[in-house]
Amino acid sequence: MKLLLPIIFLLCLSANAQQDHEFTIYFDSDADVPTEASKAALAEWMESNKNAGIHTISGYTDTIGNTEYNRRLSIRRIQYLIFRLNAGYMRKKWKMMSYGETQYTSGTDAENRKAVITYTKQQKTVTSGLTQLFKEARAGEKIILRDINFVGGTSFIVEESKPILKELYIIMRDNPKLKIDIQGHICCSADDTGDLSKRRAMEVFVYLHSNGINGDRLSYRGFGGSKPMHKIPERNKEEMAENRRVEIEILAN
Incomplete structure (x- = not known):
């Protein structure tokens, strides 16, 4: 002892x-x-x-x-x-x-x-502007989670993206009527090998659900490269990054 x-x-x-x-x-x-x-x-x-x-x-x-x-x-x-x-x-x-x-x-x-x-005591939450976007959004509108990044070719969310996930969680926690659909997209190819876009959307779902957000308020799906913001193949890394995204569609608020 x-x-x-x-x-x-x-x-x-x-x-x-x-x-x-x-x-x-x-x-x-x-x-x-x-x-x-x-x-x-x-x-x-x-x-x-x-x-x-x-x-x-x-x-x-x-x-x-x-x-x-x-x-x-x-x-x-x-x-x-x-x-x-x-x-x-x-x-x-x-x-x-x-x-x-x-x-x-x-x-x-x-x-x-x-x-x-x-x-x-009372750590100050640093917001990215996401909270304001959700305040202004209406049912049917979409919000891009611009700071959600993944390890290349995987559904693993990089550590630097955790603050935006935390902010999204706080938004869901503080707005109990809010329901969302989490939508994953990939870049570079319309062929979504291994259903990567869906698995990335699911990672966001799992984070929110495991931290106490009711699953009835959450859904997720992947669109692969079928809905790019820029024509595939992209012309540069910036266009690739914008095509490789997670969007939140507001279902109810």
Whole structure:
């Protein structure tokens, strides 16, 4: 047990260098669901911190029970929060720290039965103008996601495109009546080998749906190279980039 303490201490130092706020949720003895008071506090925190940048979720227990049982109990407490938070936050940046009884405060057992979210408060969302386009659009109109790019010849979205996906998610989250059709297009050839345009549109669908947007509000399809903005073969890289696009058709708003 003692051998773990220096590692845990270093991990905490590394995390604290990046965070400036903590939110604590409390649990009853042997429970992996928060107390009723903490459930209400969590709902209020989520409503007030929709754009928070979460860095770590740490689980703790009291010292009742054996060490391994308490380690698993702290994991279940973390998993409860993952389920609640998964829809609105950038999960890929989270660290899960399951401490069980190996690190606890000097307070009472009730104070040690907890999970702690460390976060950057109210991160400012940088918009690309997409939000304004959606505000002005009507049913039947189309919006091009100009900053969505893929690894060449694949449906893998490049890391630099993640902010525009996040913005699209926020638009869908904040406009619950909005329904869209995600449409993929390719460049360079009318022949869509491997249904690439559809798979690229599906990647956007999967991102939105996995982050909590109801599938009834989303559809997707691929048009291959059948609806180019510029005649194929294109004359330059700029025309290729404009043909190789993802469009959003507004179905209802």
